[in-house]
Amino acid sequence: MDIAEFFVGEIDSVVDERNRVRIPVKIQGLFGDEETYKKNIVLCPGAENCIYMMTNEQFLYMMHEHKDAQKTGDNNVDIRYYMTAVYSPEIDAQGRFVLSQQLRNHANITKDIVFMRNLDQVEIWDKKSYDNMKSKYSGYDDVLKKLRI
Numbered sequence: 001m002d003i004a005e006f007f008v009g010e011i012d013s014v015v016d017e018r019n020r021v022r023i024p025v026k027i028q029g030l031f032g033d034e035e036t037y038k039k040n041i042v043l044c045p046g047a048e049n050c051i052y053m054m055t056n057e058q059f060l061y062m063m064h065e066h067k068d069a070q071k072t073g074d075n076n077v078d079i080r081y082y083m084t085a086v087y088s089p090e091i092d093a094q095g096r097f098v099l100s101q102q103l104r105n106h107a108n109i110t111k112d113i114v115f116m117r118n119l120d121q122v123e124i125w126d127k128k129s130y131d132n133m134k135s136k137y138s139g140y141d142d143v144l145k146k147l148r149i
Helices: 025-031 056-065 073-083 101-106 127-135 141-147
Strands: 010-014 020-022 042-045 051-054 096-098 112-118 121-126
Touching: 010 020, 042 056, 042 101, 051 056, 112 127, 121 127
Parallel strands: none
Antiparallel strands: 010 112, 020 096, 042 051, 051 121, 112 121
């Protein structure tokens, strides 16, 4: 795959007054063509108070990896709680979806957001939280050493 074929970096956006979010065109292509991408997106709580945006296949793989954990009491309760916030959004003709109250609360989102790519999934962040996370770094040198790049 050519790097020009997929989204990298970050894109600023907003949640409108009706709690709708427009999916940037660069990101839509990660989830399929113009017809199929609308049925191939799953939103779920992510680490560090972000929202994971992934394909159906990625979500099913993630759940498959945790299916044995579901067989024990405490893990079953945790998975059940987690799954209450997971959903496939209905996407309108303008490429917008309603961001659920549960996920907005999880990510502390009010209005300004950032879409960013983290390896094989997209993350949606509250802009202030995202800027705060990035402010912990003074540059890329230490990151490059840690990642051995």
